Amino acid sequence: QVHMVESGGGLVQAGDSLRLSCAASGPSFGTYSVGWFRQAPGKEREFVGTLNPRTSTTYYADSVKGRFTISGDNAKSTVYLQMNSLQPEDTAVYYCAATTYSVSYDPSHYVYWGQGTQVTVSS
16 A cells, blocks of 8 residues: 655746655555546546656656656655646646656556645636
């Protein structure tokens, strides 16, 4: 069992930056890759990016590439989502999740999910 908790959301203005954290606990967390997803009201859950902590490989959705960066601290079992140049269309609840896949964009491949953290970007 892996327990995941997101933090760091909030209300910011367009152009601002925000860093989300995803703290994970569980005896086998090191075997999972971690993904970030987001869901805006009335929309489907959307892939944002993923990190394979064993290889430090990252992949991003085109909509955030160049603005968002995922990194991890294995010693703290924490994964971060650094978000720069935020825009109103980035407003959503952001979730981190764990998968046994090395890389996956598909939320159905993710087994453990956090409760989400709200990010609101005002124009």
